Amino acid sequence: MDELTYTKGIYTATPQVRHLDNGQYQGVVSLARDDGADAETSLYEAKTTSPSAHEALEEAKALAHQILGELEL
Template structure:
């Protein structure tokens, strides 16, 4: 499944779903700040796991929206 990317100002959030060893999936968001001389990246994980990759990606997209919504430019 393809990653989904959102931007807000100098920030880029990439939402993805990763498979876990037990066959479930977890949503992950990578937040990058694009203006620094050395780019900063922070990884956030969705707290719960999901039975499907699509569900985990939906959770990651929701997390990305919350993270970007809290950023003040």
């Protein structure tokens, strides 16, 4: 499966799923900022866990949209 990414200006958000030790899944978003010489990455976690990877990915997608929507360029 291709990696899913969303971009806004110099920011790229990549939603992913993390499998937890308790059998649950958690959505995470990697936010990369690339403005030439400086590149930095931050990791955000969904507040809830889900019983399925699909649900966790949907949470991660929503979180990615929220993060990018709050950015001011």
